[in-house]
Amino acid sequence: MNPIRLIKGKIRARRARMERSALRTSTASVSRDIPLKEWADSLADPTGFYLRAVEYFDRSLPEEFRVHRNYFTQNGRGFGEDAFHTMWFLLFREFRPKSFLEIGVFRGQSLSLAGMCARHFQLDCLVQGVSPFTFAGDSVSKYSRHVDYLADTLGNFSHFQLAPPSLLKAYSTDPEARNLIASRDWDLIYIDGNHDYAVARKDWELCSKHVRPQGLIVLDDSGLDTAFHPPSFTTAGHPGPSQLAKEINRNEFAEILQVGHNRVFQKVGT
Numbered sequence: 001m002n003p004i005r006l007i008k009g010k011i012r013a014r015r016a017r018m019e020r021s022a023l024r025t026s027t028a029s030v031s032r033d034i035p036l037k038e039w040a041d042s043l044a045d046p047t048g049f050y051l052r053a054v055e056y057f058d059r060s061l062p063e064e065f066r067v068h069r070n071y072f073t074q075n076g077r078g079f080g081e082d083a084f085h086t087m088w089f090l091l092f093r094e095f096r097p098k099s100f101l102e103i104g105v106f107r108g109q110s111l112s113l114a115g116m117c118a119r120h121f122q123l124d125c126l127v128q129g130v131s132p133f134t135f136a137g138d139s140v141s142k143y144s145r146h147v148d149y150l151a152d153t154l155g156n157f158s159h160f161q162l163a164p165p166s167l168l169k170a171y172s173t174d175p176e177a178r179n180l181i182a183s184r185d186w187d188l189i190y191i192d193g194n195h196d197y198a199v200a201r202k203d204w205e206l207c208s209k210h211v212r213p214q215g216l217i218v219l220d221d222s223g224l225d226t227a228f229h230p231p232s233f234t235t236a237g238h239p240g241p242s243q244l245a246k247e248i249n250r251n252e253f254a255e256i257l258q259v260g261h262n263r264v265f266q267k268v269g270t
């Protein structure tokens with residue numbers, strides 16, 4: 001790699017670590033709950049709400065979830081952010097899903113978090129992942145060739161004594177994946193596979209038909225063009241999912257929550 005880019009990258013990473021660590025030790029405010037009735041604040045002030053989610057992670061999230069996040073921050077096991085652990089915890093607490101589908105599993109951080117949330121809230125929840133379980137990336141993401149993604153995901157579930165998830169090894173656009181997605185009405189879907197617009201759009205078109213009324217779709221990396229001003233330890237997302245988010249018909253899906261570059265849409269109707 002170009003040495004100047006390498007040095008700039010190291011400086012950026014150091015600044016990000018320092019900014020995150022300053023928040024952890026800040027005594028400026030006392031954490032409080034984030035009840036459903038206050039989620040609309042995230043749309044009016046996504047940056048302020050994001051910092052609240054970070055603070056909730058540091059001060060209020062049950063310890064087992066911080067341990068889980070810490071495990072996935074090591075050895076390249078995952079992406080994600082502390083604030084997203086808060087988001088999934090709150091989504092499971094408030095909506096108590098009986099089925100969860102993730103498109104794009106990587107090494108199982110969010111999928112096992114869903115399993116952990118289901119266990120914590122004593123929910124009988126189907127945890128389903130669809131992913132190629134290879135290093136398949138897209139125009140904005142590259143992944144290591146040196147991981148057995150399927151074995152690794154299962155190993156990570158077992159590390160937290162979670163029941164193995166249901167996994168389909170396929171691209172979301174493959175016929176068997178499309179059939180699986182269309183096989184039921186899901187309570188909660190997380191779209192985080194291929195971030196290129198054309199594929200994300202296809203994922204949305206299929207998932208939006210097969211999430212139940214009042215069910216939720218979380219769209220990762222879709223926060224460009226919002227009022228979210230990311231601190232140095234995060235980003236507002238990628239162009240593909242962000243463009244898609246702009247096109248979502250708000251008469252069919254109401255946006256109910258934004259946590260950084262994750263945006264949550266609820267299907268209207270009964």
Ligand SMILES: C[S@@+](CC[C@H](N)C(=O)[O-])C[C@H]1O[C@@H](n2cnc3c(N)ncnc32)[C@H](O)[C@@H]1O
Binds near residue numbers: 109132171172173193
């Ligand atoms: C950003 S990672 C997902 C991280 C994961 N959602 C988490 O939170 O732990 C994206 C994943 O999607 C996978 N992927 C790429 N193209 C895909 C596609 N067409 N369908 C499903 N998954 C895809 C990649 O191989 C990678 O594992």
